[in-house]
Amino acid sequence: MRNHIVIFILAILVTATFSGCGGAPANNAVNAPKANAVNAVNTNSAPAKTDDPVATQKKPEVATTNNAPTITPVITAYFDAMKKKDDTAIQTVISAKFLATLTADMKKEKKAGLAAYIAEYELGTGNAMEARNEKIEGDRAVAEVRGGAYANWTPFIFIKENGTWKYTGDSPELQSVSSESTTGKGK
DSSP, X not given: OHHHHHHHHHHHHHHHHHHHOOOOOOOOTTTGGGTTOOOHHHHSOOOOOSSOSSSOOOOOOXXXXXXXXXXXXXXXXXXXXXXXXXXXXXXXXXXXHHHHHHHHHHXXXXXXXHHHHHHHHHOTTOOOOEEEEEEEETTEEEEEEEETTEEXXXXXXXXXXXXXXXXXXXXXXXXXXXXBOTTSSBO
């Protein structure tokens, strides 16, 4: 009797297993409309919100209006001095205020070598720095800079000291980002 029960259970299991195996069902009146339908959940995604403060939004790139004929030599000299780690050359192209700030930062961090210190932060990928779209107003200029640690065109401020243009290291764009709170509104 026990053998009959085992054989019966085994037969049921084998039948259930083979009945579950099979090819795709034939298209008939019941499943034909859905047989080749695309999953609508993945194709109908909602467009990104433009007013979402968390969403990534890339600013459109501004067209080049000029090749910064006044500021380009300053940026080129600055980049070359960083690459060569030439402290004297760096001091000739940066403003007195920027030099004082860097010197104070170097003392705090117990570092030596001005050009080497700047290169840690500004050399980035090593791509040459270039400038464009300079706007000069008296002894102050703003030009967009790209290269070194800046992959995108970023505006920087330059000033004229003793008749020579100097790099200040200040950027109106970077200052506005650092002064915003987490809510996206200025302080």
